[in-house]
Structure formats: structure tokens, C-alpha cells
Amino acid sequence: MIRGQAGNAGPGARRRADGAPGGAADGISGGIPGGGPDGEPGAASGGRAARREAARRQGRRGRRRLRRWQKAVLWTAAGAVVLTTGAGGYLYYRLNANIQNAPLFAGEEGDAGKEVPDAFGRTPINVLVIGSDSRDDPEDCQIGGDCGGGANADVNLLLHVSADRSNATVMSIPRDLVTDLPGCKDKAGKSVFKAQRGMINSTLQGGPGCTVAAVRKLTDLPIDHFVQVNFTGVIKMSDAVGGVPVCVSDNVYDPYSHLRLSKGEHTLQGMAALQFVRTRHGFGDGTDTGRSSAQHLFLGSMVRQLKGAGTLTDPGKLLSLADAATKALTVDPGLDGITRLVGLGQDISKVPSERITFTTMQIVHDPSNDSRRLIGPGATELFRAIGSDRSLSGGGPQPGDAASTVPSAPAAPPAPSSAPPAATGPDRSGITVVVRNGTGVTGRAKALVEALRQDGFAKGTDTGPSTTAEHTTVTHPAGREAEAQQVAAALGLPASAVQAGKGSSIELLIGADWTTGTSYPSGTGGTAPSAPPADPKTLLKGADASTADDTSGCAQVGHEGTVELPGYKGSMTPVQAFDRSKDVPLSAP
Structure with missing residues (x-):
């Protein structure tokens, strides 16, 4: 009855609902007809039944106000979500638009390489x-x-x-x-x-x-x-x-x-x-x-x-x-x-x-x-x-440790084949080698001269002028490649280290890739490189x-x-x- 009365109110009630003087802000009558805002006078004249009716009206009005307040909050929240999402989208496209790109690898040969995952599928x-x-x-x-x-x-x-x-x-x-x-x-x-x-x-x-x-x-x-x-x-x-x-x-x-x-x-x-x-x-x-x-x-x-x-x-x-x-x-x-x-x-x-x-x-x-x-x-x-x-x-486990899970x-790529073994090459005693130090490490040429002499190369094998070089090579004049291969085989150098040279001698140039020892780090027979030192102080020397x-x-x-x-x-x-x-x-x- 009350909802019907409010819904079927006359023009005056509708005007009040639109905010005309005397109307409630939410478009519902302020109290029982003839009563004050809280319906108290009407309640007094209508006795107990009137008071119950007034309470019911007040409860519905409160619930209706609550629902509208909730709707306002929900719509405000929804608007904030939309605006935030929109701003996020704008920022996302704005930041993306800032970035320029270019190809990763531009070399004429090879590629940028690939990482190897560990036992758990993780990669560096x-x-x-x-x-x-x-x-x-x-x-x-x-x-x-x-x-x-x-x-x-x-x-x-x-x-x-x-x-x-x-x-x-x-x-x-x-x-x-x-x-x-x-x-x-x-x-x-x-x-x-x-x-x-x-x-x-x-x-x-x-x-x-x-x-x-x-x-x-x-x-x-x-x-x-x-x-x-x-x-x-x-x-x-x-x-x-x-x-x-x-x-x-x-x-x-x-x-x-x-x-x-x-x-x-x-x-x-x-x-x-x-x-x-x-x-x-x-x-x-x-x-x-x-x-x-x-x-x-x-x-x-x-x-x-x-x-x-x-x-x-x-x-x-x-x-x-x-x-x-x-x-x-x-x-x-x-x-x-x-x-x-x-x-x-x-x-x-x-x-x-x-x-x-x-x-x-x-x-x-x-x-x-x-x-x-x-x-x-x-x-x-x-x-x-x-x-x-x-x-x-x-600190922590290192690759190669028992507890390590990293390769x-x-x-x-497959290691290059090594130079041919000594048995198939020329007699070492007739091969004189000039050894040049390109590492910057004092004494490297002398150490390898001694090693070559001990391996049976000619006693005339000696040091030459120092220089600088990244990679170790054995160079030879025309027609003497087999002798250079014999030197490479004795030291464990790969066959690719043997190259034609311009001079008249067999020349071993020690590069920065071989700063210690008398066997090339790749190992005899072209095996994979040995593990680097585990001590950081050694690596960072x-x-x-x-x-x-x-x-x-x-x-x-x-x-x-x-x-x-x-x-x-x-x-x-x-x-x-x-x-x-x-x-x-x-x-x-």
C-alpha cells in the first residue's frame, strides 16, 4: 500500500521528487501525510497502528537510500576501474611506442648463439x-x-x-x-x-x-x-x-x-x-x-x-x-x-x-x-x-660441483679435429721452430721452446721477437704444411691453427688464448676446453x-x-x- 501510494502520488509529489520545495532529495515523501519529517505528529494522532506504519515506511525509505548509496559507490568504483584500466592501457602503449628496435645479430656469418638450459629448464x-x-x-x-x-x-x-x-x-x-x-x-x-x-x-x-x-x-x-x-x-x-x-x-x-x-x-x-x-x-x-x-x-x-x-x-x-x-x-x-x-x-x-x-x-x-x-x-x-x-x-654452488644443477x-659446435699424430708426420728432429710470445706474459716463449725441444724438435728451435696476438697459430712457408701440423699435434693445437705464412720458417705464435701450461687448453685431439678455474680471484687476476x-x-x-x-x-x-x-x-x- 505505501509503495503504491508513493508511486501513484499526484503531480505535487512528482514535483517534490524532482527537487521542488517540500520534497525529499530521494523523491520519497518526508513522512506520513500531514506529519513532520519523522512522521511523529501523525503517529501521535493515529495511535499504535500509525506508529507501526510509520516505522515500516521509515525502514523502506532507509533501505532504499542504502541501495542508492551502494549503487553510487559501485558506479564510482566501476568508473575508477575503467579509468585506471584506460590509463594503464594508455601508459602501456605510450611506453611501448617509446621503444625502438633493431635486429639482434647483423654478422655476415654465424649467429648470436643459444643458451643451454640446466636440469630445471633454467637458462642464463x-x-x-x-x-x-x-x-x-x-x-x-x-x-x-x-x-x-x-x-x-x-x-x-x-x-x-x-x-x-x-x-x-x-x-x-x-x-x-x-x-x-x-x-x-x-x-x-x-x-x-x-x-x-x-x-x-x-x-x-x-x-x-x-x-x-x-x-x-x-x-x-x-x-x-x-x-x-x-x-x-x-x-x-x-x-x-x-x-x-x-x-x-x-x-x-x-x-x-x-x-x-x-x-x-x-x-x-x-x-x-x-x-x-x-x-x-x-x-x-x-x-x-x-x-x-x-x-x-x-x-x-x-x-x-x-x-x-x-x-x-x-x-x-x-x-x-x-x-x-x-x-x-x-x-x-x-x-x-x-x-x-x-x-x-x-x-x-x-x-x-x-x-x-x-x-x-x-x-x-x-x-x-x-x-x-x-x-x-x-x-x-x-x-x-x-x-x-x-x-x-x-659463495654458493658452482657449475661442476656435486650440488650444482647448471651445465x-x-x-x-663440434670441436675441430686436431693436427695429425706424430707418427704420420715428418721427423721432428729436422723441424726448427721460431716461437714468438703474443700473450704479454713474461717467459711464455721460452717455456714452449723448452717443451718443443723435449718433444724432439730441432735444437735450433728458439724464441723470436715478442708481439701481441689473440689466438695461437702455427704458420709455415709454401710446401712445409706437414711440418707445421707436426708442431700443432705435439702441442694439442687444432688443425685450424695451422696457416700459411709469409716467412721462411715454421713459426709458433702464442696468443692470449694460451697463457699458461705447455699443452693448448683445448686438449690433445681437439677435445672441449677444460673447465676454467673455480676461484674468482684467479679468474679476475x-x-x-x-x-x-x-x-x-x-x-x-x-x-x-x-x-x-x-x-x-x-x-x-x-x-x-x-x-x-x-x-x-x-x-x-
């Missing part, structure tokens, strides 16, 4: 991080330096994350390293970079896939992904994390990167961060080695900043970082998408800071050019250790190394004459340059 991850010095983008060009097309790889960092995600290694490959570079092609198969011997940073001129091919050839490690970052990316990401704390051992001014800092601790953002990671002449001996060490300090500090400042759990900070990062990235198709990049980030975030090792591959000076570097003793063993998924921070090495949790290190300012200033004759140290450039503002307080 190798990501090549390339820092480009390109200034063809207007924003990058505005930063300074030469503008226009073309690029070199200012930074090459190989990030290895173990199969069980318990440890990681970040290995720097100096830009000044001279090595054998592969030929590269574009998507259409057109040659974009000719095979040559040169600095590894030049391969970026053939695209990031060409740099991947060069690092693959150098290390023999599979490269699963690459991430290329430009100048502005460093600036924006350092801003997004709120700055990166670093320290320098002395006052420093590098007029080439424009970094000027006083001795001590600083928090670097924006341009100051870029100046720091690009500084070469201000740190160490003024080469890429000192810069790599400073970059490791910067990256370790950024890792601590990301984990300690809650950036990875704060939606606002995370969005700012993601937006800054994606705008600055070129990646391979396997990482072309925000969800894939987030997945990679999550894999890396699982690794404790104390088990993230930063190192630089072992190098030696190029005797023919002091500003260039060659692969040094121990580098090949370091590459093999990374390929074997060994932790360089120590000792990624898949490799001759290599600068630190971990991401180390807060004690400062970038070591150089004390050699590595910089020059206008108005001053000759070179000076970065400390002297700081004192003589008081008019140049500090990069950071």
Missing part, C-alpha cells in the same frame, strides 16, 4: 649494453660534441645473469680494444661493415647487431639481447632515480667531458651524471680502463639507489624511470615491449647487490699504438667462466673488479698529464686542471 641471460655516442638526435646533439650521423660504441657492457638468478656479472669491454671484427649486413643483406682488424667500438657504425656480432666473435659467448642507450637516456634515468651518489678521490677537471668535481662525495643528476660516465682523461691513466672503473662505481650506486629508495615499488617513481628509460632505448626484437623489459628487470632485481660483480676484461697495451689495447692474459678464461655460468662473487658450458654493495670505493682521479687547457703549454694532471679552471662551475655541489 647475456645482455650486451651499448652506450652510443651518436648525436644525430637533436636532443643528443644539443649536449655537445660533433653532431650528425654515425656512431661509435662509447660503452660495451656484457651483463650475465646466472640461470638460478643468484648472481650476475657485468663485464666491460674497453672501447679501445683492437680485435678481429666481423663483416656485417643490414636487413636487406647489404654490406654495412667490412671485416677488418680494428677498434671494437667502430662496429656500431654497422648497427647494434654488428656490435653484438663482434662481441660474440671476441668472447664466443651467446648474446641473448642487446640494449642500446643514448646520451639523453643517462641524463633522464639519473634524474628519475633522484640522483646517483658517487665520490672522487681528488679534485678533478676533464675539459673533454666537462666534468669538474671537488674531492669527496656528490650526488649526480642530469648532465653531471653523463659527464661522469663519459670521463676518460680524468680517471686512472686517462684511458678507457679508468673510465670503466668509474662507470662500475656509478652503476653499483644506481643499483643501490634503485633498491634502497623504493623506486621499484613506488608506482610514480617507477613510471618516471620507465618513461625515461624507454625513450632512450633501442633493443632487439626479443625485448621490444614494456612487459619484456619489465621481465628482464625483475630477473636482475632478484640478484642481491653483494653478488653483482663488476669487472673489466683483461687487456694489455698494443706495442704498436699506446692508445690502443689488446686482449690480455686471463681474458679467455674469464669468458669461459662466464659461459660456464660461474659466479665471480664467490658447465653453453652448447658449442689482472681485471679491475668490485661488487654492487661496495660503498667504500671512489673514482680514482689520475695523476698523469692526461689533459690540456687553452692558454697553458703542455699537458697537466686533472687535479692541476681543476685548480687552473676556477671560472668553470662545478658539475655538482
Whole structure:
């Protein structure tokens, strides 16, 4: 009856329902006809029955109000969900649209390699991080330096994350390293970079896939992904994390990167961060080695900043970082998408800071050019250790241990056949060998001369001039290949090490791939390489190394004459340059 009365009310009641004076906001009469808002006068005149009727009306009105309030909340919540989903979708497409991609591998021969899963189906991850010095983008060009097309790889960092995600290694490959570079092609198969011997940073001129091919050839490690970052990316990401704390051992001014800092601790953002990671002449001996060490300090500090400042759990900070990062990235198709990049980030975030090792591959000076570097003793063993998924921070099971579930090495092509055994070759006593040391390790040539003499080669076998070489070879003049094969067989070298030479002698050139022992590491008969040393200290001998949790290190300012200033004759140290450039503002307080 009451609902019918309300529903069949006259025009006046409908006007009140529309908000006319005297009507309730929800369109229901305020009380029993003739009564006040709570129906009290009417209840008094109608006795007990009237009071019951009033209570029933009040209850229905309350329930109706509750239902409408609930509907309002539900619709508001639904609207929020729609808006949030829409915003999420917008952000997803926005971040995806920021990312550029390029082919993973651009070499004319071979491929990027494949990882081997462990017993649980887990695989390591190798990501090549390339820092480009390109200034063809207007924003990058505005930063300074030469503008226009073309690029070199200012930074090459190989990030290895173990199969069980318990440890990681970040290995720097100096830009000044001279090595054998592969030929590269574009998507259409057109040659974009000719095979040559040169600095590894030049391969970026053939695209990031060409740099991947060069690092693959150098290390023999599979490269699963690459991430290329430009100048502005460093600036924006350092801003997004709120700055990166670093320290320098002395006052420093590098007029080439424009970094000027006083001795001590600083928090670097924006341009100051870029100046720091690009500084070469201000740190160490003024080469890429000192810069790599400073970059490791910067990256370790950024890792601590990301984990300690809650950036990875704060939606606002995370969005700012993601937006800054994606705008600055070129990646391979396997990482072309925000969800894939987030997945990679999550894999890396699982690794404790104390088990993230930063190192630089072992190098030696190029005797023919002091500003260039060659692969040094121990580098090949370091590459093999990374390929074997060994932790360089120590602790925990290692591949090959009884408790380990990780294979000792990624898949490799069948080993080449060894040189023919001694019984089928020429008489060793008539073969004189010239042994040259290309490893940089003192005494290597003499050790192998003695080993060859003991194996029956001519007493005239002796050392020749030292040089530098990455790979061990045995060269021979025309018509004497069988003699060179005999030398290779005696030392356990593969048949591919025997090559035609230009000289008149049988020559053994010991490369950086063989720095110890008198039997080639691949073993007699072309067997697989022996396991690298398990001790991280042995693997990192001759290599600068630190971990991401180390807060004690400062970038070591150089004390050699590595910089020059206008108005001053000759070179000076970065400390002297700081004192003589008081008019140049500090990069950071």
C-alpha cells in the first residue's frame, strides 16, 4: 500500500521528487501525510497502528537510500576501474611506442648463439649494453660534441645473469680494444661493415647487431639481447632515480667531458651524471680502463639507489624511470615491449647487490699504438667462466660441483679435429721452430721452446721477437704444411691453427688464448676446453673488479698529464686542471 501510494502520488509529489520545495532529495515523501519529517505528529494522532506504519515506511525509505548509496559507490568504483584500466592501457602503449628496435645479430656469418638450459629448464641471460655516442638526435646533439650521423660504441657492457638468478656479472669491454671484427649486413643483406682488424667500438657504425656480432666473435659467448642507450637516456634515468651518489678521490677537471668535481662525495643528476660516465682523461691513466672503473662505481650506486629508495615499488617513481628509460632505448626484437623489459628487470632485481660483480676484461697495451689495447692474459678464461655460468662473487654452488644443477658450458659446435699424430708426420728432429710470445706474459716463449725441444724438435728451435696476438697459430712457408701440423699435434693445437705464412720458417705464435701450461687448453685431439678455474680471484687476476654493495670505493682521479687547457703549454694532471679552471662551475655541489 505505501509503495503504491508513493508511486501513484499526484503531480505535487512528482514535483517534490524532482527537487521542488517540500520534497525529499530521494523523491520519497518526508513522512506520513500531514506529519513532520519523522512522521511523529501523525503517529501521535493515529495511535499504535500509525506508529507501526510509520516505522515500516521509515525502514523502506532507509533501505532504499542504502541501495542508492551502494549503487553510487559501485558506479564510482566501476568508473575508477575503467579509468585506471584506460590509463594503464594508455601508459602501456605510450611506453611501448617509446621503444625502438633493431635486429639482434647483423654478422655476415654465424649467429648470436643459444643458451643451454640446466636440469630445471633454467637458462642464463647475456645482455650486451651499448652506450652510443651518436648525436644525430637533436636532443643528443644539443649536449655537445660533433653532431650528425654515425656512431661509435662509447660503452660495451656484457651483463650475465646466472640461470638460478643468484648472481650476475657485468663485464666491460674497453672501447679501445683492437680485435678481429666481423663483416656485417643490414636487413636487406647489404654490406654495412667490412671485416677488418680494428677498434671494437667502430662496429656500431654497422648497427647494434654488428656490435653484438663482434662481441660474440671476441668472447664466443651467446648474446641473448642487446640494449642500446643514448646520451639523453643517462641524463633522464639519473634524474628519475633522484640522483646517483658517487665520490672522487681528488679534485678533478676533464675539459673533454666537462666534468669538474671537488674531492669527496656528490650526488649526480642530469648532465653531471653523463659527464661522469663519459670521463676518460680524468680517471686512472686517462684511458678507457679508468673510465670503466668509474662507470662500475656509478652503476653499483644506481643499483643501490634503485633498491634502497623504493623506486621499484613506488608506482610514480617507477613510471618516471620507465618513461625515461624507454625513450632512450633501442633493443632487439626479443625485448621490444614494456612487459619484456619489465621481465628482464625483475630477473636482475632478484640478484642481491653483494653478488653483482663488476669487472673489466683483461687487456694489455698494443706495442704498436699506446692508445690502443689488446686482449690480455686471463681474458679467455674469464669468458669461459662466464659461459660456464660461474659466479665471480664467490659463495654458493658452482657449475661442476656435486650440488650444482647448471651445465658447465653453453652448447658449442663440434670441436675441430686436431693436427695429425706424430707418427704420420715428418721427423721432428729436422723441424726448427721460431716461437714468438703474443700473450704479454713474461717467459711464455721460452717455456714452449723448452717443451718443443723435449718433444724432439730441432735444437735450433728458439724464441723470436715478442708481439701481441689473440689466438695461437702455427704458420709455415709454401710446401712445409706437414711440418707445421707436426708442431700443432705435439702441442694439442687444432688443425685450424695451422696457416700459411709469409716467412721462411715454421713459426709458433702464442696468443692470449694460451697463457699458461705447455699443452693448448683445448686438449690433445681437439677435445672441449677444460673447465676454467673455480676461484674468482684467479679468474679476475689482472681485471679491475668490485661488487654492487661496495660503498667504500671512489673514482680514482689520475695523476698523469692526461689533459690540456687553452692558454697553458703542455699537458697537466686533472687535479692541476681543476685548480687552473676556477671560472668553470662545478658539475655538482
